[in-house]
Amino acid sequence: MQTLALYNLKGGVGKTAAAVNLAYLAAASGFSTLLWDLDAQGAASWYYDAKSEDGRTKKVLEGSTPIGRLVKPTRYDNLAVIPADFSYRYLDIMLKKVEPPRQALKRLLKPFGEQYSLIVLDCAPSLSHLADNVFAAADLVLVPVVPTFLSLRAFEQVQDYFKQEGFDATRLRPFYSMADRRRSLHRELLEHPPKAMARALRAVVPYASMVERMGEHRAPLAAYAPSDDPALLAYAELWLEAQKLLKL
Numbered sequence: 001m002q003t004l005a006l007y008n009l010k011g012g013v014g015k016t017a018a019a020v021n022l023a024y025l026a027a028a029s030g031f032s033t034l035l036w037d038l039d040a041q042g043a044a045s046w047y048y049d050a051k052s053e054d055g056r057t058k059k060v061l062e063g064s065t066p067i068g069r070l071v072k073p074t075r076y077d078n079l080a081v082i083p084a085d086f087s088y089r090y091l092d093i094m095l096k097k098v099e100p101p102r103q104a105l106k107r108l109l110k111p112f113g114e115q116y117s118l119i120v121l122d123c124a125p126s127l128s129h130l131a132d133n134v135f136a137a138a139d140l141v142l143v144p145v146v147p148t149f150l151s152l153r154a155f156e157q158v159q160d161y162f163k164q165e166g167f168d169a170t171r172l173r174p175f176y177s178m179a180d181r182r183r184s185l186h187r188e189l190l191e192h193p194p195k196a197m198a199r200a201l202r203a204v205v206p207y208a209s210m211v212e213r214m215g216e217h218r219a220p221l222a223a224y225a226p227s228d229d230p231a232l233l234a235y236a237e238l239w240l241e242a243q244k245l246l247k248l
């Protein structure tokens, strides 16, 4: 079992869009996949129409309910979801009660090892105790970076944090997201990537209304976009790169 996290300190950069599409593509290529929505906004859960049961997460963290009871099927083969709910705004505090605190998420995921080949974590935009748990649990942390200076700065902050806290920085890899070649700054940063993007994946997710329409279809791109859609092709390339890095 490998764990892939979509993370950025910055909000609205395409973490959830990538998590939802990569989880789908992994499942469609035959890997038994579990997408865990760790964000109280519950966007990934909403795309997959998965709802959680009141208070159940708390019971799992307290050890009175097995974690498997959080899993919901989706309408897609090989793909299941653990939905978030509003109680996830306290997930940070809840995880602190599990020992050892930074390893709590990794320990919680362990029982899934037999059933799933891939766990995809959709993260909230914050550098919190939950993020520490994600960094400790993930084999690969993919960071969507919009080609703008503030977005690059946020990635550098995450990189610095990894080093400072002793997390394995080789597991942290950025990729360009929501790239709009009509904008001169985006074009410049894509053509002359700054140092921070030296280890970026090759896939570039374009800014595309087809991605925004995931909200209309409440489905991953592959369910409604033509097979040659540029954004779908970008996610497919991203998945192939992630698969390679995860040695799946």
Ligand SMILES: Nc1ncnc2c1ncn2[C@@H]1O[C@H](COP(=O)(O)OP(=O)(O)OP(=O)(O)O)[C@@H](O)[C@H]1O
Residues within 6 Å of the ligand: 010, 011, 012, 013, 014, 015, 016, 017, 018, 039, 041, 043, 123, 124, 125, 177, 178, 179, 205, 206, 207, 208, 209, 211, 212, 213, 214, 215, 231
């Ligand atoms: N490649 C894209 N092209 C155009 N719009 C996009 C693209 N990716 C995401 N969006 C849109 O941008 C918004 C934010 O995307 P998304 O929810 O994936 O970001 P996020 O990083 O998960 O945000 P948050 O930090 O709030 O969790 C959404 O409305 C989504 O539809």
Ligand SMILES: [Mg+2]
Residues within 6 Å of the ligand: 015, 016, 017, 039, 043, 122, 123, 124
């Ligand atoms: Mg999100």
